[in-house]
Each structure stands twice: as structure tokens, then as C-alpha cells.
Amino acid sequence: MATPLLQVEHLEKSYGDVHILHDINLTIATGSVTVLLGPSGSGKSTLIRCLNGLEDFQSGQLTFSGQPVTPNAKTWQQLRQKIGMVFQSYDLFPNLTVLDNILLGPLKVQHRSKAEAQEQAVKLLKEVGLADYQDAYPRQLSGGQKQRIAIVRALALNPEFMLFDEVTASLDPEMVRGVLEVLRNLAQQKMTMLVVTHEMNFAREIADQVVFLEEGHILEQTPGQQFFANPQTERAQIFLNSMDF
Amino acid sequence: MAHSGINILFAGQNFTRLLGGLWVSAKISIVSLVIGILLGLLLGALRTLKNPVLRTILRLYLEFFRIVPTVVLLFLFYYILPKNFNVNLSAQIVAMLVFALWVAAEMSDIVRGALISVPRHQKEAGMAIGLNGPQLYRYVLLPQAVGLMIPATINLMTRVIKTTSLLLLISVMDVVNIGQQIIEANRQVYPNGAFWVYGLIFILYFLLCYPLSAWARHLERRQNNNA
Structure with a gap:
């Protein structure tokens, strides 16, 4: 094994x-x-x-x-x-747009280039069916949409392991x-x-x-x-x- | 109306002198608020850390500036600094220093209160994407706390502006001090000059503070509607 x-x-x-x-x-x-x-x-x-x-x-x-x-x-x-983690209560950052929520980690923690990180973010958003919501704020989204964004936010760091609580x-x-x-x-x-x-x-x-x-x-x-x-x-x-x- | 008391305001340079005094008050307020708020943000953030020594020191700092009357603080800095520490500062600089330290103390409490009101889950969500301590404050906690601290901060601003009226006690040429000089100098010609001069000072302070006060009320109402 x-x-x-x-x-x-x-x-x-x-x-x-x-x-x-x-x-x-x-x-x-x-x-x-x-x-x-x-x-x-x-x-x-x-x-x-x-x-x-x-x-x-x-x-x-x-x-x-x-x-x-x-x-x-x-x-x-x-x-x-x-090790990415997604929570029961989504916990998107209410002061940031969907795209900025997703890009915070890749840009500030991993110091990746904006163009590359954004390209990946858009691709991930497409996969969860929310490509049109990049510029929306979390309060404008339903719970299910928020949770899918929260998953994308975790995936944007390219984790090897995901925790879903x-x-x-x-x-x-x-x-x-x-x-x-x-x-x-x-x-x-x-x-x-x-x-x-x-x-x-x-x-x-x-x-x-x-x-x-x-x-x-x-x-x-x-x-x-x-x-x-x-x-x-x-x-x-x-x-x-x-x-x- | 040849000798109407209101003319005291327009005799000679009186009106421009009063406005000049108002500018001194405004300048001291602005400088001390800018420095004090920035310092208060830092101290408030530090007060949310777990370090017990740091917390105690900052708590004592806050209590000192909150409990000791502003006049006493002004006298302390104005008379004791030069005498015992050989530091000679102009009255205006002393005023800015004392007010900035006072604002920083009050602000640190406002900031701390706002920061601990941000839901704990937000902090965990930030940690979960790998943010370090300073990044958590910079990108997650402070931006969300700002909305909570604006009304209290504006109230603090009006308090600072009003309190500049104490500065004549350390002979800063503020609007009240100049007003008193004008009243004294014109006692013969305008025996009831005090009414007009203080009346004008009242209106000037009102014009400075009322918009701030109204703004604070507006924001508070908006926040209640959002909650």
C-alpha cells in the first residue's frame, strides 16, 4: 500500500x-x-x-x-x-466580492500572480456553475451558492486534502x-x-x-x-x- | 444701531482673529485625531491578543487617560515636561500630544470592542486559507470591524473638538482665548461684547460639531436597519 x-x-x-x-x-x-x-x-x-x-x-x-x-x-x-477546510456556516468574508474571497489565499498567502490565480478561480467557478457571480457580494447569494463558493475558495489554494465539516x-x-x-x-x-x-x-x-x-x-x-x-x-x-x- | 454690540465682531481684525483661533482649534483636533486614531487602531488590535502583560499595560494606559481629567493631563504635560524632563514644547504641540494620546486610549477601546464583535467563524475561515496573524487582522477582522466602530469614533471626534475649548488654560491661542482677549480689549466700547463673542463661538463650534453628530446618527440608523 x-x-x-x-x-x-x-x-x-x-x-x-x-x-x-x-x-x-x-x-x-x-x-x-x-x-x-x-x-x-x-x-x-x-x-x-x-x-x-x-x-x-x-x-x-x-x-x-x-x-x-x-x-x-x-x-x-x-x-x-x-489541507483545505469548508465549514457548515460557509463563512465567506462579507466585505469582499466572490472573486476577492477566492483570490485572498492564492494572492496573499501563496503570492501567486493575479492573472494566473484569477484564471484558475474563474475555471473553478465555472465548474460549480457560478461563473456569473464573480463580482457579487456574499449577501447577494443563496446558502447553496455561498457554500459552493466556499468550496472554491478552499480549492483555489490547490490543496492535497479537503475537510468538509x-x-x-x-x-x-x-x-x-x-x-x-x-x-x-x-x-x-x-x-x-x-x-x-x-x-x-x-x-x-x-x-x-x-x-x-x-x-x-x-x-x-x-x-x-x-x-x-x-x-x-x-x-x-x-x-x-x-x-x- | 450705531453702537449695537454685534459690531464688536467686525471691528478691526476681530472677525479674522476669531476665525484664526478656530483654525488653531481645528488644526489641533485634526492632527491629534489622525495620530490618535492610527495609534488606537494598533493598540486596539494588540489588546485582542492573548498576551497578559501586554493586555495589562494597555489597559492601564487606557484607564489612565480615561480617568484623569483632560485639564490635569494638559497641566501635567505643559508644566512638568519642561521642568522635570527639560523638554520644551510649544503649547500647541503639547495640546496635540495630550489629545493624540487621549484619542489613542479611547480609540483602542472602540477598536477592541469592534474586533471582538466580528464572529469567531470569520477568524477561523481566514486561518483555514492559511492567513497569518497580521494578515487576518488586515484582510478579515479590521475591514469588518470598521463599520462597527464608525459611530463611536465620530462621537469621539466631536468630544475632541469641544474639548479644545480647554486649551486656553495652557495659553494656546484658540478661539475661546482670542474671544476673551477681544472682550477684554473692547470692554469700554462694547460693554456687552461677551454676549456677541461667545454667541459667535457657540455658532462656530456648532458648525464644526453638528455635521459630525448628524453623520454619526445617520450611520447608526443605517447599521440598525442592516442588522
């Missing part, structure tokens, strides 16, 4: 006395889609945020592209160009499909992704592997098809039965 893109070993995370994540071990293969499932409050968001340094953790080792990650501000700032959870049902379509295309282009979602049909369709988290413990880490057809643990069975899909 080729070197995994990301390896998490023995990660422990607590807030004060509250232990959130217990001995997390996780391997993510290059070009694969991992779906992180679990009941709310199980630590999914905390885990995904630990993987790009938005949360610190008490102990454990991350290895990205074969390189051990030293968890400090400087390392994370560099690494975040390779419940990116459809605050969207109206009719907006969800467009966003999932974008994720599906990314998967087809062999982008390595870690997806937290409650869209179970989508999870089943897209997951190369499923990680099932409950109360901060990984209970299962299995190939996607196997998880949905034949979950190993009782907790996972209960979880799947409780989901309406």
Missing part, C-alpha cells in the same frame, strides 16, 4: 476535564474519500478541526504526506495551504444537491477528502471508508460498502437504523 496521505496516531483531546477524543487512530489513503459518521456530540467536528490545527490536542502524532506534523502555529499556517447541514433541501454534486465531482477527480455529513445516502455512495465515532472513540473504521451492508458494532447498527434513509 502506498504511503497514506494522513496518519493519526493516539490522538487525545480534552477541554479542561472533559475528555472529547480518546486514542484516535486513523489512516487516510491518497485519493480516497473517508466519511466520518456518528451521533451529534460524538466529537466529529472536534476531530476534523484537530486535523488542520483549529483545535489543539493534548497528545498524539499526525503524519501528513510522510512528514510528522509539529503542532505549532507556524507549521499549521503552512500546512493549511495543503457538515457542509450541507444548514442548507435548504433543494440547495443540498448542488453542493453534494460538487463533492461528488471532487471525488471523481481523486481528491483526498474527509467528510462529516448526515446525508446517509450520499455517504454510502461516496465513501471509500467509513469512520464511525461515538463519544470520542472510533468504533469502526471499515470500507464504505461493508459499513452500510454489515456494520460490525451494535452501536453502529443502532445509529444506522436511527437514520432515515
Whole structure:
């Protein structure tokens, strides 16, 4: 097996006395889609945020592209160009146009030429069907449009790994499909992704592997098809039965 | 009407002298506001950092300038600096210095308040695209905070302009000081000159401050409508 893109070993995370994540071990293969499932409050968001340094953790080792990650501000700032993240609440910068939102990272962080970065931005906007909205401000867009822009903003840095934290959870049902379509295309282009979602049909369709988290413990880490057809643990069975899909 | 008191305003150079005094007040206000606001932006941003030492020092600085009356500050700088530190500054420079430090202190609180009102998610979104600390402030936090701090800043401006009327106490030739000189010099000819001179000074201050005040109200209303 080729070197995994990301390896998490023995990660422990607590807030004060509250232990959130217990001995997390996780391997993510290059070009694969991992779906992180679990009941709310199980630590999914905390885990995904630990993987790009938005949360610190008490102990454990991350290895990205074969390189051990030293968890400090400087390392994370560099690494975040390779690990893109999209949030539930989109969080576009309201004071900037769509194009400026997308170009901020490429121009100011990566110091790329404006012409080249803009060409890429326009191409990405076309792929998500929003080429006409370059000069719009976020407040003029619907939730689904904002989320697709937020994905483009992350992709504009040419990341090797994408984290999606419940990116459809605050969207109206009719907006969800467009966003999932974008994720599906990314998967087809062999982008390595870690997806937290409650869209179970989508999870089943897209997951190369499923990680099932409950109360901060990984209970299962299995190939996607196997998880949905034949979950190993009782907790996972209960979880799947409780989901309406 | 040959001896109507209003003529005191137009006798000799009186009117241009008063306008000259107003210009001194305006100049001190403008210079101290520009310096103070820029410095306040920096200090306000620093006050949002986690460093406890820095926070305490800046907090003390703010409280000092907020608690000590402006007159006392002016006297402190005007009399103590030359005497104990051998620094001789003109009254106008002392005025600008004191006002700039005062504005910076008040401004730092306005800026800090506005910065911490920007949603936390915005900061995380900025971090997630790899922005470093200064870039986060420059491109994400400050631009969004500016809208929140404009009304309070304009209020501060009017306070500064009004407070220039204290500058006669350190013998700056501001509009009030010149007005008093004119009243004294014309006491024989225009016994009720004070009414007209102070009346004019009232109107001049009003003309400077009212537009600012109206602007602040307008912006505040617009912000409430947007929220």
C-alpha cells in the first residue's frame, strides 16, 4: 500500500476535564474519500478541526504526506495551504466580492500572480456553475451558492486534502444537491477528502471508508460498502437504523 | 444701531482673529485625531491578543487617560515636561500630544470592542486559507470591524473638538482665548461684547460639531436597519 496521505496516531483531546477524543487512530489513503459518521456530540467536528490545527490536542502524532506534523502555529499556517477546510456556516468574508474571497489565499498567502490565480478561480467557478457571480457580494447569494463558493475558495489554494465539516447541514433541501454534486465531482477527480455529513445516502455512495465515532472513540473504521451492508458494532447498527434513509 | 454690540465682531481684525483661533482649534483636533486614531487602531488590535502583560499595560494606559481629567493631563504635560524632563514644547504641540494620546486610549477601546464583535467563524475561515496573524487582522477582522466602530469614533471626534475649548488654560491661542482677549480689549466700547463673542463661538463650534453628530446618527440608523 502506498504511503497514506494522513496518519493519526493516539490522538487525545480534552477541554479542561472533559475528555472529547480518546486514542484516535486513523489512516487516510491518497485519493480516497473517508466519511466520518456518528451521533451529534460524538466529537466529529472536534476531530476534523484537530486535523488542520483549529483545535489543539493534548497528545498524539499526525503524519501528513510522510512528514510528522509539529503542532505549532507556524507549521499549521503552512500546512493549511495543503489541507483545505469548508465549514457548515460557509463563512465567506462579507466585505469582499466572490472573486476577492477566492483570490485572498492564492494572492496573499501563496503570492501567486493575479492573472494566473484569477484564471484558475474563474475555471473553478465555472465548474460549480457560478461563473456569473464573480463580482457579487456574499449577501447577494443563496446558502447553496455561498457554500459552493466556499468550496472554491478552499480549492483555489490547490490543496492535497479537503475537510468538509457538515457542509450541507444548514442548507435548504433543494440547495443540498448542488453542493453534494460538487463533492461528488471532487471525488471523481481523486481528491483526498474527509467528510462529516448526515446525508446517509450520499455517504454510502461516496465513501471509500467509513469512520464511525461515538463519544470520542472510533468504533469502526471499515470500507464504505461493508459499513452500510454489515456494520460490525451494535452501536453502529443502532445509529444506522436511527437514520432515515 | 450705531453702537449695537454685534459690531464688536467686525471691528478691526476681530472677525479674522476669531476665525484664526478656530483654525488653531481645528488644526489641533485634526492632527491629534489622525495620530490618535492610527495609534488606537494598533493598540486596539494588540489588546485582542492573548498576551497578559501586554493586555495589562494597555489597559492601564487606557484607564489612565480615561480617568484623569483632560485639564490635569494638559497641566501635567505643559508644566512638568519642561521642568522635570527639560523638554520644551510649544503649547500647541503639547495640546496635540495630550489629545493624540487621549484619542489613542479611547480609540483602542472602540477598536477592541469592534474586533471582538466580528464572529469567531470569520477568524477561523481566514486561518483555514492559511492567513497569518497580521494578515487576518488586515484582510478579515479590521475591514469588518470598521463599520462597527464608525459611530463611536465620530462621537469621539466631536468630544475632541469641544474639548479644545480647554486649551486656553495652557495659553494656546484658540478661539475661546482670542474671544476673551477681544472682550477684554473692547470692554469700554462694547460693554456687552461677551454676549456677541461667545454667541459667535457657540455658532462656530456648532458648525464644526453638528455635521459630525448628524453623520454619526445617520450611520447608526443605517447599521440598525442592516442588522
